[in-house]
Amino acid sequence: MPSGKLQVIPLGGLGEFGMNCMAVRYGDDIVVIDAGMMFPEAELLGVDIVVPDISYLVENRDKVRAILLTHGHEDHIGALPWILSELNVPIYGTEFTLAYVEGKLEEHGLLDDADLIEIRPGARFKVGIFTIHAMQVTHSLVDCVALAVHTPLGVIIHTGDFKVDPTPTDNRLFDLHAFAEYGKENVLALFQDSTNVERRGYTPSERAVRARFAEIFHRAPRRLFLSCFSSSIHRINLAIEAAYNNGRKVALVGRSMNESVEIAQDLGYIDMPEGAFITPGQIRDYAPEKVCVLISGTQGEPMSALSRAAVDNHKHAKIEPNDTVVLSSRIIPGNEKSIYRVIDHLFRRNAHVIYDDGSTPPVHVSGHASQEELRLIINLVRPRYFIPVHGEYRQLKLHAELAQAMRGAVGQVLMMESGDVLEFDELGARKAGKVKVGRVCIDSGSMGEVVEDLVIRDRRHLSEDGFVLPIIAINKLTGQVESVPEIVMRGFAPGSEGDAFVEKSRETIMKTLEASSPEEIADYGVIKEKVRQDLKRYIAKSTQRRPLIMPVILEI
Template identity: 40%
Template sequence: MNNKNEILKHYEVGVFALGGLGEIGKNTYCIEYKNEIIIIDAGVKFPESHLLGIDYVIPDYQYLIENQNKIKGLFITHGHEDHIGGIPFLLKQLKIPKIYAGRLAEGLIKKKLEEHRLTKASEIVIFDDNDIYTFEHMSISFFRTNHSIPDSFGVSVKTPQGMIVHTGDFKFDFTPIGPIADFGKIAKLGERGVLCLLSDSTNSELPEFTMSERKVGESMKDIFRKINNRIIVATFASNIHRIQQIVEASVATNRKIAIFGRSMENTLNVGRGLGYIKCPDDTFITWNQLKYIDEKQVTILCTGSQGEPLAALSRIANGTHRQISIIPGDTVIFSSSPIPGNASSVGRTINRLFRAGADVITHSPLTDTHTSGHAGAEELKLMLQLIKPKFFMPIHGEYRMLKIHTELAVQCGMKSENTHVLDNGQVLALSKNNARVAGNVPSGTVLVDGSGIGDIGNVVIRDRKILSNDGMLVTVINVNLQKKKVLKTPYIVSRGFVYFKDSQELVREIQEVTVNHTHHLLKKHNKMSINQLKNELTDYLATFVYDKVQRKPMIIPVIMNIKQ
């Protein structure tokens, strides 16, 4: 730990998260021993509805900035945004010697760093499950897992106090698309002895095994065979296994595929370039080739499965997409489930699609169009029984998910005192026979808006909320401070507050009280600055407007001191 605030004893290993505990997203986990820090993943979180205008939420990297001389490397479990999306923002604030990633994740990270002009900021090393990286005190190795994206890995970190295992995002899929998880290596780790397990908790509430990805592929082919018109499929751009299933269903039914959505295009380019998405060369077509092909032989693959306002499917549903619109008889397939909080926006998109004349198929017991990439309760128990850890720290989940995961660990024979549900920033101090919560490192959330990192604070978010709810009222007043006079009738500007043509009486009243109260303030005080006048007038007008219309617009007085 930082010398200014030693919270670890000299022989202890510290494990802590800067993001990913008590939340879904911004996964960033650290293991520290003496003069070495290993970082596992660097993700982003997508903003909730109250964070108006914010693009991403990232962890506070202050502790890593202060201790960057200890950092040995950033190890990536897989290529999803909540695990790699924070890398450009991390590299803008500190130096990472090397980034270690699987082949697909390396391709996606490279693309991301090109967009941010950071290609020379750090070296990217491609690893596979046979590689071992050894540092002075710790060594890192990997085991293959199954998830909704290829090249997903768990990470094992050998420390002087014992082995620490991080599962990454995983499920146990016995009929996967691609290589099966390395059960043998996972079991061997358990036989050798694991000091602490950090395990994915996202689906801990699901009381069963997660459905196999292959079943979705079979279901998708059946659906495609029954549809005679154009098919539009919306899914996560990062779900490469699902994209491969959609490609196979399209090829099997002699359909050409057109791609819409920038993130989907990027993923397709990387996935095809690395051989993860396989199909005949003429399978994909451009949007301007659509008019030459029979609608019955077309699949449109797009982003927007979560109802995101600017994603391709939302614009298609709204009729605002420049290249494509709904044709009555189209079938839209949602190959995803709504993320908590997105159900209403997904519902609005579905209603608009129906209104435009499309049929919509969503995931249900009768139509298996989606399965999770995360382990259900039975798979989490299997991981616990294979690894047999001495201590357990659930990760990647909201608090209830972490708590339920610890209950599963107790069911598997662990002592409850050996399980630890932590918050971001809390440090679990580990030795051979002991685990304790030792203290905290700096942690928190940083908001990213455009190119600004952390320059948007609570005050700006509050102002945006006021503007979105009640609008803005600007009053422009010419005064002569020397003579203590208002020189002319104030000019009033309203944006999102009232429509002037329908509110002439209210506008006249605001002008009148502005003049009267400004006169009163100028006469009352011998000497008054422009700023004092603005503050007093703002408070007065806020009360007046609320009494009149029960609204609280942002009030901005603009006061011009005309000396002659």
């Protein structure tokens, strides 16, 4: 074997859901697999999305050759606008994936300068020292690939997100043959999706939903509203087919739903019968039992079309008694409250609500491999090293245990988290330190607005204890305090003795001012800090609360 070293460095996605991003480095060449985002936890107040910290890539910008995309879900492409604003490198992806990327980059004004290179499943291409082989896999999205990266030390395979679907709706089969061929060649390492490792057996085929859709579409007495991820082209296709077979016209409501269907139609993934579509404005022109509405907002996003329709606040999508609403998606961890709030509103409108309730046949199937499919791929590839990726720590650990139990199919199992450097050379593999990783919080979907930890801390502080604004009027010429300080409070409750508390706070401020020299009073920075400290001490002592205190000096 050559004496060089191969390094694999996950920059996100290991130990967390989302932010999937992995750097592969040999010598002076780096390729990046995926560039995902994640949605913020509840404690990240006012943050819209979270993207990985790419300090390592920026420090090695002259070595980064390309970003390789496995598929078009947000947790794999959502960070591209922020990464491309720092590193303008070529992006390789399949036709459908790049169609999503184009829309995202156009929104951020980056499309004109972007170098997007289309790859086809089965294709091989060179990037720097690496040769990449894109292998067709099945998932809840169309046009997805796993990547076999040929390096001077051997082949590493990154599965991307996948399930082994024997009957995909687009008839593009999982390329098991390609995985089996690599199994004959002594694969160096397999990096495999851990999302569904807790589920036994096999993940049902996408076509398993068809029977339930046929039953629902046939029985629904009035309008039928169906909400799924706008990227679930297989699911949308099945819904359109079921609507057509039951004599229902299809209306698309929601920006993301319209954009996804338009892209899928242009690329031939959805074949709409002539006259099957109507505009949202035409919904009321047809008898209720002749309409199906495909509506976005399946995760209860506050301003989504479904959330607005659920509270009767949508121009076209009106949900009335006896209408049927189908939520054909899983509940993403952390979204439970907002989704069940929408479901409650739908029940208040006396709608029939059908969601993923464990019934058979199902209204939703996962896009990720369960235990038997994970074992199947491991048995086919038979890697020297196995590394679980994509998932929280418990899932990575369970996946590692599953692989360890497969003696003979796997050489050695290694556990990694984001930031770990996995190094291969002719002597084997080992962890070789860490690089700086973390998360970058983006506010208001604006490219420049990165939210610092300090801002998040202040927001949390305000949300818990409120703020107190002491306003002090000082004569600029004499340096004298002109009147009794005003106290403004927001989000802070002083308790039953409100008036007495305000009076005592004023006295505390006046004592501070009286104890200060004319020089201190003339220096507004100093006097503000003295007032803040003394008032903070008094409030903490009398209420055991710590509001944000921001003294304001008015010059008279």
